Amino acid sequence: MSDQRESTATAAAPGSSPTKGPRLLTGSPIAAQIREDLATDFAAFIERHAYSPTLAIVLVGADAPSAVYLEQILRTCQKVGVQGRLVEIGVDVTPDAVCTEIERLNADPEVAGIIVQMPLPAHIPLRTVIDSIDPAKDIDGIHPRNAGLLSLGYDGFLPATAQASVEILKRSGIEIAGKRVVVVGRSNVVGKPAALLLLREHGSVTVLHSRTRDLGHHTRDAEILVVAAGRAGLITGDMLSPGVVVVDVGINVVGGKILGDVDFESARHVVGAITPVPGGVGPLTNALLLSHLLRAAIDQAQRRVRAHATTSAAATSAAGSTPSTARPTQ
Ligand SMILES: NC(=O)c1ccc[n+]([C@@H]2O[C@H](COP(=O)([O-])OP(=O)(O)OC[C@H]3O[C@@H](n4cnc5c(N)ncnc54)[C@H](OP(=O)(O)O)[C@@H]3O)[C@@H](O)[C@H]2O)c1
Numbered sequence: 132m133s134d135q136r137e138s139t140a141t142a143a144a145p146g147s148s149p150t151k152g153p154r155l156l157t158g159s160p161i162a163a164q165i166r167e168d169l170a171t172d173f174a175a176f177i178e179r180h181a182y183s184p185t186l187a188i189v190l191v192g193a194d195a196p197s198a199v200y201l202e203q204i205l206r207t208c209q210k211v212g213v214q215g216r217l218v219e220i221g222v223d224v225t226p227d228a229v230c231t232e233i234e235r236l237n238a239d240p241e242v243a244g245i246i247v248q249m250p251l252p253a254h255i256p257l258r259t260v261i262d263s264i265d266p267a268k269d270i271d272g273i274h275p276r277n278a279g280l281l282s283l284g285y286d287g288f289l290p291a292t293a294q295a296s297v298e299i300l301k302r303s304g305i306e307i308a309g310k311r312v313v314v315v316g317r318s319n320v321v322g323k324p325a326a327l328l329l330l331r332e333h334g335s336v337t338v339l340h341s342r343t344r345d346l347g348h349h350t351r352d353a354e355i356l357v358v359a360a361g362r363a364g365l366i367t368g369d370m371l372s373p374g375v376v377v378v379d380v381g382i383n384v385v386g387g388k389i390l391g392d393v394d395f396e397s398a399r400h401v402v403g404a405i406t407p408v409p410g411g412v413g414p415l416t417n418a419l420l421l422s423h424l425l426r427a428a429i430d431q432a433q434r435r436v437r438a439h440a441t442t443s444a445a446a447t448s449a450a451g452s453t454p455s456t457a458r459p460t461q
Contacts (some may be wrong), residue, residue, distance in 0.1 A: 154404035156378070158295065158415035165418040169211040172425055176432075177212070179327050184243035184428035185214040186270070186421070191229055192252045201248065207417040213424065214405045216242070221320035221348045226255050230263040237265040240435070243428035244270035248422070249320070260356045267431060270423035273320060281327055295415035296357050296378045297332065300405060305355070305376055308333035313349055315366065316359035316394070321380055327359050346370065354451035358392040368397030377405040380412050 177183050182209030186208055188199060219233060236242045244266045247260055257422075266276040272288040280287030300307060311336035316322030324424030326338045339349050347370035350356055358366050359380035371377070381392030400407060406412055429448060 136144060141302065142452045149404060152399050153402045156210065156299050156376075156404050156411060158299055158406065158411050158413065161299065161302050163420040165415075166207065166244070168423055169425060172223035173212045173273060176425065176428060180432050182241055183212070183214050183356035184424060184426050185216050185239075185241045187218055187239075187242045187245045189215045189218045189220065189229075189233060189236070189245065189247045189361050191220045191248070191255060193219070197248050201383050203413075204420070205422055206248075207211065211421050212362065213421070214241075222252050224255075226259050228432035229255055229260055231258065233263045237263075237268060242268065243431055244268050244420075245418040246271045247273070249288075267434075268427060270420060270427050272318075272324065272423075278319065278324070281324055284331060288327070288427070289419075290320050290324045291420040292321050292359075292412065292416045293328055293451075294419050295412045296325045296359070296380050298323070298419065299327045299378060299412060300355065300417055301332070303404070307403070308354065310334050310354040311352055312355045312357070313339060314338045314357045314359070315346070315350070315359075316380070317360065322357075323361040325359065325380075329355075329357070344431075360392045362392055363390040364392070364394040366393045368394065368399075370399055370400045371401045373401055375401070377402050378412060379406050379408050381408065 163367045205215040236245050244336040245264050261273050264274050265361050266274045270288050272290040275289040312329045314326045317338050317340045330336045350370045353374050355376045357378040363385050365385035377393035382388045
């Protein structure tokens with residue numbers, strides 16, 4: 132889906148009038164600003180280092196939602212002036228062969244970032260694939276090293292969707308500190324990291340999941356509600372408190388339409404602000420992912436410069452020094 136279509140959908144969303152309905156927290160304008168800054172920064176990087184950093188997207192097997200997502204991310208790469216490389220691997224591949232392909236990308240100096248499209252086919256163990264990504268190129272923060280850094284509150288690559296769900300609140304001027312924040316979903320890529328990031332912002336965070344009893348009891352308590360369950364219309368208006376701020380991360384294709392996890396029609400009469408689907412978290416996710424690519428490219432270029440300087444210094448010192456075997460004895 133293009134940003135054009137997303138912003139059109141946003142403009143047409145029910146309740147988008149400034150006088151009626153809730154405030155719409157749209158991601159497209161924020162994403163456009165980030166992309167503009169990134170285009171400038173990537174141009175400066177390319178001029179300085181004489182290569183364009185590549186984002187490698189590993190796709191094992193293929194399904195329709197992946198195709199839509201991949202189209203979006205490749206287009207975002209184009210917009211900011213970097214290379215997007217789609218690495219397609221047939222569904223009949225072995226886990227070892229997938230890891231070998233990822234190791235090849237780890238070793239490729241032009242590849243600054245690697246993402247692996249989920250879900251993987253059932254016979255490919257997720258953990259094996261995740262472990263094989265170089266953490267320095269893991270720009271969607273799925274490697275245990277980056278996940279660990281996040282949970283400890285240290286800098287690392289953040290899962291872009293989780294980051295986008297928090298960033299859209301911050302950039303819309305919504306205070307998180309001290310608020311009762313409820314997250315629906317606890318996946319490693321969205322719910323759990325979003326909860327950790329909201330905790331980092333000093334929210335009082337509750338996490339709900341498929342075994343939670345009486346979902347509405349908890350969601351009604353929320354001042355900020357982040358929903359990442361992958362169930363179209365799971366959250367309805369009667370499960371919300373008046374004035375709540377809702378971030379709907381869900382992307383569900385139903386009858387050819389893209390729907391969120393929140394039933395917009397019933398929610399719009401209750402909420403104070405809500406992210407539309409599409410046009411909310413989605414556009415911001417891609418822009419943030421490419422900001423991670425820039426950071427990875429800069430880190431890797433600096434590391435290469437340091438390694439080169441160390442090698443040159445060692446060579447100079449070796450050439451200038453007299454081998455110990457040739458030194459006169461005292
Ligand atoms: N906007 C974007 O850029 C973007 C990017 C990635 C994903 N998404 C969307 O975000 C949604 C979540 O993605 P995901 O990868 O986190 O999905 P996931 O791995 O399937 O996880 C879904 C989570 O929701 C919980 N859940 C499912 N049904 C529930 C229910 N009835 N009540 C309460 N909790 C329930 C699950 O609980 P259990 O743990 O108990 O199973 C699980 O923790 C999907 O719609 C996906 O398409 C959007």
